[in-house]
Amino acid sequence: MSDAEIRDLVGALRSSGLSVRELGGVREAVLAAAKPVAATGGTTLLGSGLIKGLAMVAVIATAPLLPPEPAPPRALAPLVQHTSGRTAPRPGVWPTLEVAPRAAAAATRPQAAPIAPAWATTPPPPPPAEPPLLALNGPAAIAPPDELPPSEALADGIRRYARGEWAEAAAALLPVLEGRTADSLAGRQHAQLVLAKALFHLRLYHASAIVFDAITREGESHPAFEESLPWLAQLAEHLPEPTALIESIGRYRREQLSRLGRRLPAAQYDELLYLLGRDRYARRDLSGAIALFREVRPGSPRYVHARFFEGVSHVRLRRARPAVAAFREVTRAFDEGRAGDLDDAARLRDLAWLSLARVYYSAGRANGSPRVLGNAVDAWNRVPEDSEHWPDAIFEQAWALFVSGEHDRALGRVHALLSPYFEDRHYPEAYVLRAVALYQRCQLDASEQTVEAFHRKYDPVHGALRRTLARHGDPARAFSLLDAVRSGRASLDPRVARLVRSAFDDRELSRHLSEVRALSEEDARVAGLAAGKPHLEPVAAWLGQELAVARALAADRTGELAHLRLERLVDELGELMNQMDAVQLEIHTERRRRPQGYAAAEDDVTIVADQEHVVWPFRGEYWEDELPYYRVHVPGRCQR
Amino acid sequence: MEATFPKVEEGDARAEPARYDLAEVFDAHAAYVSRALRCLGVRDRELGDACQEVFLVVARRLDAFEGRAQLRTWLYAICVRQAMRFRRRAARRREDAVAEPPEPPGRVATPQEEVEQRRRLADALRILDRLDADKRAVFVLYEVEQLPMSEVAEIVGCPLQTAYSRLYAARRRIAETLREGTP
Numbered sequence: 001m002s003d004a005e006i007r008d009l010v011g012a013l014r015s016s017g018l019s020v021r022e023l024g025g026v027r028e029a030v031l032a033a034a035k036p037v038a039a040t041g042g043t044t045l046l047g048s049g050l051i052k053g054l055a056m057v058a059v060i061a062t063a064p065l066l067p068p069e070p071a072p073p074r075a076l077a078p079l080v081q082h083t084s085g086r087t088a089p090r091p092g093v094w095p096t097l098e099v100a101p102r103a104a105a106a107a108t109r110p111q112a113a114p115i116a117p118a119w120a121t122t123p124p125p126p127p128p129a130e131p132p133l134l135a136l137n138g139p140a141a142i143a144p145p146d147e148l149p150p151s152e153a154l155a156d157g158i159r160r161y162a163r164g165e166w167a168e169a170a171a172a173l174l175p176v177l178e179g180r181t182a183d184s185l186a187g188r189q190h191a192q193l194v195l196a197k198a199l200f201h202l203r204l205y206h207a208s209a210i211v212f213d214a215i216t217r218e219g220e221s222h223p224a225f226e227e228s229l230p231w232l233a234q235l236a237e238h239l240p241e242p243t244a245l246i247e248s249i250g251r252y253r254r255e256q257l258s259r260l261g262r263r264l265p266a267a268q269y270d271e272l273l274y275l276l277g278r279d280r281y282a283r284r285d286l287s288g289a290i291a292l293f294r295e296v297r298p299g300s301p302r303y304v305h306a307r308f309f310e311g312v313s314h315v316r317l318r319r320a321r322p323a324v325a326a327f328r329e330v331t332r333a334f335d336e337g338r339a340g341d342l343d344d345a346a347r348l349r350d351l352a353w354l355s356l357a358r359v360y361y362s363a364g365r366a367n368g369s370p371r372v373l374g375n376a377v378d379a380w381n382r383v384p385e386d387s388e389h390w391p392d393a394i395f396e397q398a399w400a401l402f403v404s405g406e407h408d409r410a411l412g413r414v415h416a417l418l419s420p421y422f423e424d425r426h427y428p429e430a431y432v433l434r435a436v437a438l439y440q441r442c443q444l445d446a447s448e449q450t451v452e453a454f455h456r457k458y459d460p461v462h463g464a465l466r467r468t469l470a471r472h473g474d475p476a477r478a479f480s481l482l483d484a485v486r487s488g489r490a491s492l493d494p495r496v497a498r499l500v501r502s503a504f505d506d507r508e509l510s511r512h513l514s515e516v517r518a519l520s521e522e523d524a525r526v527a528g529l530a531a532g533k534p535h536l537e538p539v540a541a542w543l544g545q546e547l548a549v550a551r552a553l554a555a556d557r558t559g560e561l562a563h564l565r566l567e568r569l570v571d572e573l574g575e576l577m578n579q580m581d582a583v584q585l586e587i588h589t590e591r592r593r594r595p596q597g598y599a600a601a602e603d604d605v606t607i608v609a610d611q612e613h614v615v616w617p618f619r620g621e622y623w624e625d626e627l628p629y630y631r632v633h634v635p636g637r638c639q640r
Numbered sequence: 641m642e643a644t645f646p647k648v649e650e651g652d653a654r655a656e657p658a659r660y661d662l663a664e665v666f667d668a669h670a671a672y673v674s675r676a677l678r679c680l681g682v683r684d685r686e687l688g689d690a691c692q693e694v695f696l697v698v699a700r701r702l703d704a705f706e707g708r709a710q711l712r713t714w715l716y717a718i719c720v721r722q723a724m725r726f727r728r729r730a731a732r733r734r735e736d737a738v739a740e741p742p743e744p745p746g747r748v749a750t751p752q753e754e755v756e757q758r759r760r761l762a763d764a765l766r767i768l769d770r771l772d773a774d775k776r777a778v779f780v781l782y783e784v785e786q787l788p789m790s791e792v793a794e795i796v797g798c799p800l801q802t803a804y805s806r807l808y809a810a811r812r813r814i815a816e817t818l819r820e821g822t823p
Contacts, residue, residue, distance in 0.1 A: 005818060006783070006811070012764040013784045015757065017674035018687055026674075026688055027666050030695040284688055316689075560762075564683070 025284020033318040151181035154191055166198040167529065171539040173198070178542075186223060189215075193224035199543075200231060205238045206522045207543050209245060210550055216248045229260045233268040236275065240518050241511050243278060250279030254288070270300035277309060286313045304330055304339045308348050311355060320363045327352040327359070331382075347507075350387040353379050357393070361400050373404050391417060391425050398433055407437050411632035426502050428458055428576050435583045442638035444587050451580050451587070462573045464496045469566045475559030479516075482562040486513060503565045512558040519551040606633045660702050660711070666695055669715055672785060676716060679768060679780040680723035690726045694718050713795045716781070720773075767817050775810035778803050 018026065150158070157172035176183050176191035183191070196211035212235065215228050232249055236242035249272060252260075257276055261269040277292030290313045296306035311326030330352035332338075339345040357379035364372035377400065383393035398413035414430045414437075431454035438447035472478045484490035485497075485504050492500055526547060529540035674691045682690045697718050705714060768776055774796065781792040782803075793803040 006814075008760070009764045009767065009814070010783045012757070012760040013679055013768070013780070014675065016678035016761055016765070017671050018691060022688055023670045023674065023691070026691050026695070027663070027670065029692050030666060030699065031663060033692075033696060033699070 021283045021285070025286055028286065029284070029317050150187055151176060151183045153181050154183050154187055157191060157194060161194050161198055164201070166201045167533075167536055167539070169198045170195055170202070170543075171536050174539045174542055189223055193227065196228070197231065200235065203238075204522055204526065204543070205235055206519055206550065207526070207547060209235050209239065209248070210546050213248045216251045219251060226256065226260055229256070229272070230264055230268075233261070233264055233272050236271045237268070241515055242271065242275065244515060246275050246279050246282070249275045250282075252276065254292070266297065267301060270296045270302045270306075274302040274306050274309075277306065281309060281313055284316075286317050289313050298333075298338060299340075301340045304333050304345060304348050307333070308352055308355075311352070315355065315359060320359050323359050324356060327356045331356075344507075346387070347389075350383050350389045353382045354389055354393060354396070357396065357400075361396075365403070370404070373400065376400055391427070395427050395430065398430065402433060402437060407440070408633050411437050411634065415632050426499055428454065428573060431457075432576055432579050432583070435580065438634060439583060439586060439590075441634050441636040442590075443634055443636075444590060446634070447583065448587050451584050454580050455577070458573055458577070461495050461499060462570065462577065464493045465499065465566070465570050465573065468492065468496055468500065469563075469570050472563065472566065475556045475563060477559070478563035478566070479555045479559030482509065482513065482558065486510075499569060500566065503569045504562060509558070509561060509565070512554070512561060516551060516554045516558055519547055519554055523547040523551060660705065662695070662699050662702060665698060665702065665711065669712065670695070672712065673715055673719055675784065676719045676780065677723055677726075678765070679784060680719060680776070681765070681769065682723050682726045686726050690722050693725075694722050697722070710791065710794065712787075712791070716777075716795045720777070767814055770817050771810050771813055774798075775806045775813065778806040779810035779814075782807055 153172050154176045157169045157176065160166075160169035160172055173191045173195045175181050176188055177195060179188065181187075192211060192215055196208050196215065199205075199208035199211060202208075208231075212228050212232055215222050215224050216232075219225060229249075229252060232245055236245055236249075239245065254276070257272055261272045264272070273292050273295050277289045277296075280286075280289035280292060290310050293306040293310040293313070296302050300306075307326050307329045311323045311330070314320075314323035314326060330339075331349055334345060334349040339349070357376045360372050360376035360379060364370070364376055377397055380393040380397045380400075383389050387393075394413050394416055398410045398417070401407075401413065402410035411434060414434045417425075417427045417430045431450055435447045435450040435454070438444075438450060468481075472481045481490060481500075482504055485492070485501055486509075490497070490500075523544055526540055526543045529543070530537040670691065673694050674687055677690045677694070678684070678687055694715070698715070705711070768780070771779065777796050778792055781787050781795060782789060787795070789803055789807075790800060793800045796803065796806075798806070
């Protein structure tokens with residue numbers, strides 16, 4: 001290996017740690033948690049070893065501490081790389097607009113349906129309302145800030161923008177942006193702003209976001225940095241996934257947001273607070289994030305999201321009480337009809353119950369309080385049966401009940417999870433739990449049967465999954481697989497198809513995939529821009545290129561995530577296999593240790609639902625209403 | 641050798657074990673811990689939590705740390721255990737609550753450069769994954785952390801000569817992986 005190669009490799013590894021900012025967040029959390037941790041005598045929030053030689057992690061306790069899954073950062077390409085500072089505006093030298101864009105557009109544009117593929121050849125739709133700041137500042141706000149006269153192209157672009165000829169304005173401004181005119185830096189920066197706005201009016205929201213991202217990337221040295229914020233707020237209302245703007249919005253300081261954002265409609269300001277909070281959360285500035293989330297007003301469409309994230313932030317700081325308060329507020333807002341008509345309000349409520357349960361569980365484990373553990377079970381039970389998170393709640397309960405010594409109820413939950421109702425969900429850990437619980441009752445044969453059932457079901461799948469993973473080892477292939485699976489075109493080994501679908505079946509991957517598809521759709525719309533209009537060909541080609549780059553990068557990130565999902569699935573199964581081998585080993589050891597065997601069981605295994613929830617005595621048929629309330633009584637055979 | 645060793649002396653230092661201040665320990669070693677965790681296979685998105693867990697262990701045990709070993713040695717041992725635990729915490733296929741926002745802003749790299757950097761790091765980590773744990777630890781501590789080999793040997797608990805052998809073996813394996821093409 002050459003020195004250059006090792007230098008490259010080592011250089012890459014040296015950049016692998018957390019950034020200074022991220023470490024700052026960790027520091028805050030560690031120092032905040034250090035005292036309580038010491039006070040509890042070092043009780044870990046993780047689960048404990050369950051049987052001798054077999055350390056199993058009760059993942060439920062750690063779940064609130066997990067960093068959320070990454071969304072693909074907006075893959076945005078810089079438009080113009082500037083190195084110098086801001087140029088002071090000199091009003092009066094540049095042509096200013098005679099008519100405010102909205103008024104001009106309203107006067108000249110017919111009402112049209114949302115953008116169609118042939119938008120370039122038909123009158124564009126009415127532009128959305130100008131951001132209030134622009135209205136406040138008046139037409140002068142889009143006058144270029146420079147004392148040199150603008151090139152003809154720039155002046156033409158500005159004039160056309162003022163007339164609502166968005167596509168023509170974009171075409172005129174492109175040469176300025178590309179540095180093919182004699183315009184100064186300030187002129188090019190101004191062209192960038194006008195282009196971003198024109199694209200917004202054309203409802204090319206992703207393209208507009210790309211240009212605004214390039215502006216904010218330059219920070220306050222860009223004269224349009226502040227003016228871009230209200231536009232980002234408007235974009236957040238139009239992009240399918242507003243969190244894609246977090247990176248751009250995160251470049252603003254808290255004070256700037258307060259100063260500029262307060263002039264916006266309340267809902268937009270709340271959206272900005274929420275997105276800036278998400279940015280601070282990602283940087284692990286958790287106190288800063290909490291402060292921003294708490295500023296989002298009750299009644300705002302983002303209120304529930306903000307409180308939920310506030311709760312998650314408190315969990316990461318290991319502050320149980322405020323976390324509970326925040327999650328409770330989410331559930332209350334839903335119950336009292338204050339959650340708004342968000343698509344995912346019910347989902348957030350369910351996640352809040354799950355999070356509450358996890359916090360109670362962790363706290364209960366830390367101080368050994370049965371009452372707090374009872375609260376956890378109650379919270380898990382509040383996740384409704386029609387929720388996608390219902391099986392998770394049952395599974396997590398099973399672990400908690402097992403760790404609390406309530407084996408009958410724990411096995412009852414496992415019994416429910418392995419019922420036909422959850423055929424499409426995969427909880428291989430449920431087998432592990434059952435095998436361990438049976439082992440602890442000295443039901444060695446039954447435990448061994450569970451181990452064998454697990455291996456019968458998952459051993460062949462594991463091998464096939466590993467091969468699938470190897471075939472889709474890079475992001476591009478993993479993305480293709482994800483796309484094919486989600487659109488039903490994948491030709492996978494039937495043994496693994498269901499597991500892969502299960503691994504890919506979550507909202508996060510859906511969001512990423514939607515983002516990629518939205519970029520593709522916008523790219524396709526741009527492709528029609530120049531149809532019949534040769535003068536628009538250059539700008540259409542340029543936009544197409546920018547969107548293609550953005551799409552490729554987004555697909556890359558999505559593919560990485562999909563690959564990670566598969567990798568985790570394989571790792572998880574491998575780890576569970578090891579755990580099952582450990583159980584098997586324990587069984588053999590126990591048999592050698594007590595060759596005389598165990599006491600005969602006095603009773604058979606009985607499966608009943610809790611008395612108040614029983615629908616019908618269990619005879620091999622499952623009743624959905626009974627699922628969370630089964631108890632499996634396994635008589636102990638251990639000889640004392 | 642560690643030139644500075646954050647500690648708070650109280651009373652007669654000859655009679656009482658040195659007491660270490662958590663914040664100072666964090667400031668002195670957090671970057672090292674986070675790199676070590678990453679190179680030990682903790683995933684990027686879990687790095688913050690893993691780092692936090694390491695220092696929570698430190699917080700619990702710092703008073704009991706007697707200073708017989710180097711603090712860095714002790715930290716690395718904690719990192720190894722935490723990394724193993726985080727790798728085992730595989731039950732993440734269930735969807736987490738929310739989407740994580742993009743990478744923190746503030747960098748000057750373009751998106752393409754960022755992707756390229758991430759790919760280089762991912763490749764490097766995949767190469768490390770091909771090494772067994774002993775060789776990996778020596779390679780990371782010697783090449784990435786640039787610790788003297790005597791300290792590396794102490795951290796991984798092997799004779800100096802063995803540590804050198806592991807380093808050469810690790811380099812050979814890495815060279816083979818690079819020759820094979822895609823790691």
